[in-house]
Amino acid sequence: MNRKNDKSQYNKAIRDIERKKTKKIKIGSIAVGGNAPIVVQSMLKTNPENFQETLTQARDLKNAGCELIRIALPHEDTCQILPFLRREIDVPIIGDIHFNHKIALKAMETGIDAIRINPGTINNVRKVREIAKNAKETKTPIRIGINIGSIEKRILKTKGKPDAGSMVESALYSIKLFEDEGWTQLKVSLKASDIFQTIKAYKIFAGVSDYPLHIGITEAGPVFSGAIKSAVGIGILLYEGIGDTIRVSLTGNPVYEVIAAYHILRDLGLRKRGINIISCPTCGRCSTNLKEIVEEFEKDVANIDKHLNVAIMGCEVNGPGEAREADIGIAFGANKAILFSKGDIIRTGIPKEMAKDLLKEEIFNRIS
Ligand code: SF4
Known part of the structure; x- marks a missing residue:
């Protein structure tokens, strides 16, 4: 399908x-x-x-x-x-x-x-x-x-x-x-x-x-x-x-x-509260420590009650697609990451160590 x-x-x-x-x-x-x-x-x-x-x-x-x-x-x-x-x-x-x-x-x-x-x-x-x-x-x-x-x-x-x-x-x-x-x-x-x-x-x-x-x-x-x-x-x-x-x-x-x-x-689409994280399970194609990034990110946004879909994806196979569909998304590549907001690319060439903070910044901009 x-x-x-x-x-x-x-x-x-x-x-x-x-x-x-x-x-x-x-x-x-x-x-x-x-x-x-x-x-x-x-x-x-x-x-x-x-x-x-x-x-x-x-x-x-x-x-x-x-x-x-x-x-x-x-x-x-x-x-x-x-x-x-x-x-x-x-x-x-x-x-x-x-x-x-x-x-x-x-x-x-x-x-x-x-x-x-x-x-x-x-x-x-x-x-x-x-x-x-x-x-x-x-x-x-x-x-x-x-x-x-x-x-x-x-x-x-x-x-x-x-x-x-x-x-x-x-x-x-x-x-x-x-x-x-x-x-x-x-x-x-x-x-x-x-x-x-x-x-x-x-x-x-x-x-x-x-x-x-x-x-x-x-x-x-x-x-x-x-x-x-x-x-x-x-x-x-x-x-x-x-x-x-x-x-x-x-x-x-x-x-x-x-x-x-x-x-x-x-x-089930019955209540909308908090950040819904869409993240891939990772596989041999992922060259980023996505598990650590997602776990830390989940803790950092746990107290946000506004609803947003946020994608954090490990590589270019499904990354850009999911990140574009989400309210805010980040797709990692071999060396750098791309940040999406409302379906548009808003930043490219992001060093991996900056990715999580930029993602959070974008979320706080959106909900404040
Ligand atoms: S998005 Fe890439 S890294 Fe993540 S599971 Fe799919 S193929 Fe593997």
């Missing part, structure tokens, strides 16, 4: 993504669902009793572009951090509650932006109703977060096994409990570590309900393999038009979760 066809196929793929229209809710200042952009979420991994360490990680997440931050609240006392976080950081905070519904009530008292409950670990209809009543009174949006590993015993008894169907059943049942109390500021997640179960559950749910969906592959694994697994699972759902908020769950620094989430959204 030639380049032109390649591009038109890609553009067609983007046009093919038609987001399923869901109800719009608001979590703090962030709109979720409806026609709002898909929101990037992550979760704090620090001990919530350590205020300073938690705030530092929350700030790192914010700087990486995280738009909703979830925090585990394992017992009532951990709610003490919530007023502190609200004062210090302006990203909406979602409290993650399991087992003890009183923690949810306590968190709502502090004016938290949203609560995530897992009906399977609360496992008691009366307690879920109590949360619903309180959510309505305090106007707190709720995520009903179903996880295949902790489906309510009552549902497992009738459905027999934990699968996509029982996850959906659990979600619909919990939604009904909230609706009965007159509270509909809800979003739903249906997570499994198995991609196929996850996709199936979300597709079934999206066919019968228009509540907004938080999507992700739970317990996806370490940073590298987990990001790939998440990209496959989340990518398929997004391509189907499903998903209003996303989280890439990784065993590692949560900043990587945010970076990976934006890569997925950017590669």
